[in-house]
Amino acid sequence: xxxxxxxxxxxxxxxxxxxxxxxxxxxxxxxxxxxxxxxxxxxxxxxxxxxxxxxxxxxxxxxxxxxxxxxxxxxxxxxxxxxxxxxxxxxxxxxxxxxxxxxxxxxxxxxxxxxxxxxxxxxxxxxxxxxxxxxxxxxxxxxxxxxxxxxxxxxxxx
Amino acid sequence: xxxxxxxxxxxxxxxxxxxxxxxxxxxxxxxxxxxxxxxxxxxxxxxxxxxxxxxxxxxxxxxxxxxxxxxxxxxxxxxxxxxxxxxxxxxxxxxxxxxxxxxxxxxxxxxxxxxxxxxxxxxxxxxxxxxxxxxxxxxxxxxxxxxxxxxxxxxxxxxxxxxxxxxxxxxxxxxxxxxxxxxxxxxxxxxxxxxxxxxxxxxxxxxxxxxxxxxxxxxxxxxxxxxxxxxxxxxxxxxxxxxxxxxxxxxxxxxxxxxxxxxxxxxxxxxxxxxxxxxxxxxxxxxxxxxxxxxxxxxxxxxxxxxxxxxxxxxxxxxxxxxxxxxxxxxxxxxxxxxxxxxxxxxxxxxxxxxxxxxxxxxxxxxxxxxxxxxxxxxxxxxxxxxxxxxxxxxxxxxxxxxxxxxxxxxxxxxxxxxxxxxxxxxxxxxxxxxxxxxxxxxxxxxxxxxxxxxxxxxxxxxxxxxxxxxxxxxxxxxxxxxxxxxxxxxxxxxxxxxxxxxxxxxxxxxxxxxxxxxxxxxxxxxxxxxxxxxxxxxxxxxxxxxxxxxxxxxxxxxxxxxxxxxxxxxxxxxxxxxxxxxxxxxxxxxxxxxxxxxxxxxxxxxxxxxxxxxxxxxxxxxxxxxxxxxxxxxxxxxxxxxxxxxxxxxxxxxxxxxxxxxxxxxxxxxxxxxxxxxxxxxxxxxxxxxxxxxxxxxxxxxxxxxxxxxxxxxxxxxxxxxxxxxxxxxxxxxxxxxxxxxxxxxxxxxxxxxxxxxxxxxxxxxxxxxxxxxxxxxxxxxxxxxx
Numbered sequence: 001x002x003x004x005x006x007x008x009x010x011x012x013x014x015x016x017x018x019x020x021x022x023x024x025x026x027x028x029x030x031x032x033x034x035x036x037x038x039x040x041x042x043x044x045x046x047x048x049x050x051x052x053x054x055x056x057x058x059x060x061x062x063x064x065x066x067x068x069x070x071x072x073x074x075x076x077x078x079x080x081x082x083x084x085x086x087x088x089x090x091x092x093x094x095x096x097x098x099x100x101x102x103x104x105x106x107x108x109x110x111x112x113x114x115x116x117x118x119x120x121x122x123x124x125x126x127x128x129x130x131x132x133x134x135x136x137x138x139x140x141x142x143x144x145x146x147x148x149x150x151x152x153x154x155x156x157x158x
Numbered sequence: 159x160x161x162x163x164x165x166x167x168x169x170x171x172x173x174x175x176x177x178x179x180x181x182x183x184x185x186x187x188x189x190x191x192x193x194x195x196x197x198x199x200x201x202x203x204x205x206x207x208x209x210x211x212x213x214x215x216x217x218x219x220x221x222x223x224x225x226x227x228x229x230x231x232x233x234x235x236x237x238x239x240x241x242x243x244x245x246x247x248x249x250x251x252x253x254x255x256x257x258x259x260x261x262x263x264x265x266x267x268x269x270x271x272x273x274x275x276x277x278x279x280x281x282x283x284x285x286x287x288x289x290x291x292x293x294x295x296x297x298x299x300x301x302x303x304x305x306x307x308x309x310x311x312x313x314x315x316x317x318x319x320x321x322x323x324x325x326x327x328x329x330x331x332x333x334x335x336x337x338x339x340x341x342x343x344x345x346x347x348x349x350x351x352x353x354x355x356x357x358x359x360x361x362x363x364x365x366x367x368x369x370x371x372x373x374x375x376x377x378x379x380x381x382x383x384x385x386x387x388x389x390x391x392x393x394x395x396x397x398x399x400x401x402x403x404x405x406x407x408x409x410x411x412x413x414x415x416x417x418x419x420x421x422x423x424x425x426x427x428x429x430x431x432x433x434x435x436x437x438x439x440x441x442x443x444x445x446x447x448x449x450x451x452x453x454x455x456x457x458x459x460x461x462x463x464x465x466x467x468x469x470x471x472x473x474x475x476x477x478x479x480x481x482x483x484x485x486x487x488x489x490x491x492x493x494x495x496x497x498x499x500x501x502x503x504x505x506x507x508x509x510x511x512x513x514x515x516x517x518x519x520x521x522x523x524x525x526x527x528x529x530x531x532x533x534x535x536x537x538x539x540x541x542x543x544x545x546x547x548x549x550x551x552x553x554x555x556x557x558x559x560x561x562x563x564x565x566x567x568x569x570x571x572x573x574x575x576x577x578x579x580x581x582x583x584x585x586x587x588x589x590x591x592x593x594x595x596x597x598x599x600x601x602x603x604x605x606x607x608x609x610x611x612x613x614x615x616x617x618x619x620x621x622x623x624x625x626x627x628x629x630x631x632x633x634x635x636x637x638x639x640x641x642x643x644x645x646x647x648x649x650x651x652x653x654x655x656x657x658x659x660x661x662x663x664x665x666x667x668x669x670x671x672x673x674x675x676x677x678x679x680x681x682x683x684x685x686x687x688x689x690x691x692x693x694x695x696x697x698x699x700x701x702x703x704x705x706x707x708x709x710x711x712x713x714x715x716x717x718x719x720x721x722x723x724x725x726x727x728x729x730x731x732x733x734x735x736x737x738x739x740x741x742x743x744x745x746x747x748x749x750x751x752x753x754x755x756x757x758x759x760x761x762x763x764x765x766x767x768x769x770x771x772x773x774x775x776x777x778x779x780x781x782x783x784x785x786x787x788x789x790x791x792x793x794x795x796x797x798x799x800x801x802x803x804x805x806x807x808x809x810x811x812x813x814x815x816x817x818x819x820x821x822x823x824x825x826x827x828x829x830x831x832x833x834x835x836x837x838x839x840x841x842x843x844x845x846x847x848x849x850x851x852x853x854x855x856x857x858x859x860x861x862x863x864x865x866x867x868x869x870x871x872x873x874x875x876x877x878x879x880x881x882x883x884x885x886x887x888x889x890x891x892x893x894x895x896x897x898x899x900x901x902x903x904x905x906x907x908x909x910x911x912x913x914x915x916x917x918x919x920x921x922x923x924x925x926x927x928x929x930x931x932x933x934x935x936x937x938x939x940x941x942x943x944x945x946x
Contacts, residue, residue, distance in 0.1 A: 038185075101358075134872060136870070144878065
């Protein structure tokens with residue numbers, strides 16, 4: 001067993017874990033933050049995307065131990081005081097989700113896209129940047145609309 | 159239309175929990191004292207188990223139990239079942255081989271369940287699985303269904319010595335032969351409908367829990383139909399009687415058919431929970447989903463269509479081999495028969511049809527319903543046939559279709575179905591306009607100038623939804639009735655709970671069902687809760703598949719709401735001291751006709767529960783009504799999809815430039831949600847046409863068993879979609895709803911392939927039309943063009 005300490009959604013956490021524990025297991029099983037999902041365990045589907053030190057990563061193929069000392073944000077950490085993050089609001093407003101399973105990863109990736117590419121995203125850019133997130137329900141049509149709208153809204157909320 | 163009533167694009171009530179990470183999927187649930195299950199799966203497609211040594215695993219760290227097929231047999235646990243009896247042409251029943259939840263002496267596909275390890279942690283269970291030693295006697299596998307019945311083929315199940323499950327037919331053979339005898343043109347085509355793997359994003363999962371104090375089980379499971387799961391686990395597999403088994407299907411992350419079925423894993427978890435005396439949890443990983451979720455499609459077909467000299471269709475004959483895999487999954491037998499052949503008339507007036515279907519065993523994963531289930535396969539056949547026939551006869555494909563459209567309703571096809579209503583010409587007109595069909599020639603020339611090949615493809619699909627009238631499906635072999643139930647409970651403060659047997663796994667029932675209640679009772683959707691997915695709360699129901707939740711599930715709610723309003727009027731009459739006949743109910747208020755005396759819905763609800771005004775009268779207190787709704791016919795959504803695409807002949811890359819979908823779903827409750835269903839269906843259909851295909855090698859190894867090998871549609875593979883709507887309300891249910899869940903997946907594949915073959919200028923390219931396949935075909939086209 002090894003010790004890890006990190007900040008998750010603004011709270012300091014530490015635990016003794018099996019060295020092979022993945023970050024997604026640590027979040028889901030130790031911290032009971034079950035909003036982060038596992039859809040494939042091969043880094044393909046993106047249901048497990050969280051932010052580590054401000055960057056989107058796939059938590060299903062990241063060792064928790066490698067995140068020692070970092071700051072992690074999950075889907076549960078986006079809304080503050082009952083106010084949704086603009087990207088969450090955009091997904092709801094644009095019907096960017098159906099079964100909801102890929103949604104946390106989609107939203108975390110979408111915010112990362114905006115952080116990297118700015119607020120004025122064309123359809124082509126959004127589709128290319130979503131390559132690492134698979135959705136089986138929506139056909140992506142409304143996810144693309146959601147990301148574009150969320151990106152604009154994030155500019156307004158700065 | 160009110161802000162939250164029928165027809166309003168209401169934002170979904172369920173979304174808040176999903177966008178904040180508060181959804182409750184099965185794997186998010188943990189029970190006190192929970193253990194973890196891991197399955198040993200067969201690495202071989204076909205083998206006898208000579209020896210199974212579990213001693214090493216039993217001694218491994220953290221292991222609580224190692225269970226095998228022998229343990230199931232000792233406990234008298236029955237095998238998995240197929241609930242739809244199909245009879246062959248000669249009247250003999252289908253040949254259903256045994257399907258134990260854990261292998262009993264033989265394995266029949268890669269991924270078949272050999273044993274289960276239950277341990278304190280998942281890692282320990284997985285480690286211990288590797289310590290089980292199996293001595294396999296390898297048998298030659300049957301992989302290629304085209305040769306499954308060849309003499310000398312290995313036998314998969316003793317009950318089916320030639321690997322044939324059934325040899326079934328439908329239609330009038332003599333009339334069809336007579337139609338062909340007078341034909342002026344006959345179109346012939348060999349068609350393969352490629353095998354798909356459903357891939358709901360949430361892998362299947364199950365938690366079995368046993369309460370020894372009450373001798374009662376609870377199963378949490380990723381199911382589209384928890385009551386059907388309970389029925390099968392109770393009545394056939396014999397886990398426990400229904401009143402001692404609670405099945406909960408909480409938030410479910412997509413289904414597409416693959417979560418209808420009752421699988422080995424949940425059977426084992428609920429059984430093992432009693433054996434080990436602790437809850438047992440299993441969550442599939444993605445490779446397990448590829449290997450052991452029921453696959454879809456997988457047909458080989460030869461079709462012939464007869465026309466007169468003008469291009470009127472005279473007859474259709476179809477011969478199909480359907481791969482059913484190694485075992486008959488829960489509803490597998492009906493998919494290539496009664497969900498397929500009755501749809502082969504499409505939107506067309508075809509006087510004679512004859513269909514033969516051979517169901518076959520192979521050493522591959524079981525094949526069952528996948529979004530559309532039989533109807534995409536039928537649509538692919540008929541829509542490829544009419545496209546090719548039009549081209550062969552030198553006719554415009556839109557005009558050829560229009561000429562053959564059914565134009566008067568009701569229309570009885572020669573293959574069971576009686577279409578109640580539709581206006582196929584209206585959908586074609588709107589689709590042609592939206593797709594700017596008249597300027598396609600110019601766009602094709604512009605593409606050619608850039609060295610690109612542009613094509614356009616049509617698909618005028620029909621589907622049979624609202625599954626289904628119980629007597630009808632019973633006469634066709636179904637072991638169940640396909641009605642739906644609903645219970646409407648009005649609380650004393652006027653809020654409403656609706657208990658439904660439908661199950662939402664992405665369809666948005668919590669919103670659309672609440673819209674119906676809002677519309678009828680004049681209360682806000684926030685005053686309504688939709689309860690589903692728990693057999694202890696909802697009495698019974700048949701679940702969600704076949705685009706049935708609107709047409710059948712909501713019709714049941716509508717019936718129950720009628721009863722609620724009828725009783726509330728009686729209560730209001732007492733409360734307002736008026737005669738019942740004078741009570742009017744409108745916009746949420748009960749009023750006495752011709753007076754200003756009225757009560758709000760909530761006030762009447764309170765009167766119903768306090769019962770002060772009618773104590774001792776012939777009226778019971780309370781306000782709660784239930785209904786069962788059994789449809790009188792299938793519903794027949796239809797539409798026209800047009801795909802326009804461009805092929806780069808140098809790379810074989812196909813880019814969809816424009817997608818037009820015009821659908822007639824009858825009345826629509828929430829257009830935003832309906833459009834979302836169409837988008838998702840089209841994406842799956844384009845996936846089938848361009849990207850997806852399950853592939854087993856000659857030894858029966860599934861070589862497409864991860865997202866690196868099985869090409870899922872991603873955002874950059876797809877265009878945005880142009881959606882149009884025409885409406886002819888369904889005439890056979892109270893809401894006029896036809897259903898929308900599967901349309902896109904049914905319509906899209908032939909539209910894509912028709913467009914590709916149009917672009918290439920020659921016929922027939924296999925799905926998935928990968929860049930490599932398209933490149934090869936494009937080179938042939940270019941050579942042909944050069945030679946001309």
